[in-house]
Amino acid sequence: MSLKKIIFIVVGCICLALGTVGVVLPILPTVPFYLATAFCFANSSERLHSWFVNTGLYKKHLQSYVEKRGMLLKTKVSIITAVTLLMGFGFLMMARKDIWVPCIILVVVWACHIVYFVFGVKTIKGEE
Numbered sequence: 001m002s003l004k005k006i007i008f009i010v011v012g013c014i015c016l017a018l019g020t021v022g023v024v025l026p027i028l029p030t031v032p033f034y035l036a037t038a039f040c041f042a043n044s045s046e047r048l049h050s051w052f053v054n055t056g057l058y059k060k061h062l063q064s065y066v067e068k069r070g071m072l073l074k075t076k077v078s079i080i081t082a083v084t085l086l087m088g089f090g091f092l093m094m095a096r097k098d099i100w101v102p103c104i105i106l107v108v109v110w111a112c113h114i115v116y117f118v119f120g121v122k123t124i125k126g127e128e
Contacts, residue, residue, distance in 0.1 A: 004043075005043075005044045005045065006044075008040045008041070008043045008044035009040070009041075009044045009045065009048065011036070011040045012036070012037050012039075012040030012041045012044060012048065012052075015033045015034070015036040015037040015040060016033070016034070016037045016052070018033045019031075019032075019033030019034040019036075019037060019057075019061075020057065023057070023061065025086075027083075027086065030061050030062075031061060031062060031065055034057070034058060034061055034062045035062065035066075037052060038052060038053065038058070038062070038066070061075075064124060065121075068122075068124045069122055070121060070122030070123055070124035071117075071121050071122075071123065071124065072123070072124060073123050076117050076121065076123060079117060080113070080114060080117055083110065083113050084110065087106055087109070087110045087113075090106055091103055091106050091107065091110075094106070
């Protein structure tokens with residue numbers, strides 16, 4: 001096996017782990033990490049790539065985005081809700097201690113998430 005394939009496998013596994021953590025921790029973006037995983041596995045091993053695209057994680061979080069360039073409304077709402085709750089909690093904890101610069105940064109990041117998911121990601125019709 002070539003060094004190039006080994007590097008793609010290692011990077012793909014790291015991206016898979018980070019994307020999977022991002023499923024439960026909204027600060028880490030799941031979709032970009034899973035896209036990187038698919039790319040790395042496709043360039044390293046057909047067997048790994050086939051396994052990944054047949055997993056439930058891929059089908060739930062990435063398949064509609066890859067095939068139709070969009071997400072179901074239900075998926076978008078769940079992502080926005082989780083991000084809002086987590087960032088809102090962080091904002092409240094910092095605001096209680098009068099730490100305002102990070103609060104402002106957090107609000108800007110939250111607003112960028114909202115703008116991206118509302119205007120940047122197409123909403124597709126499908127089975128909800």
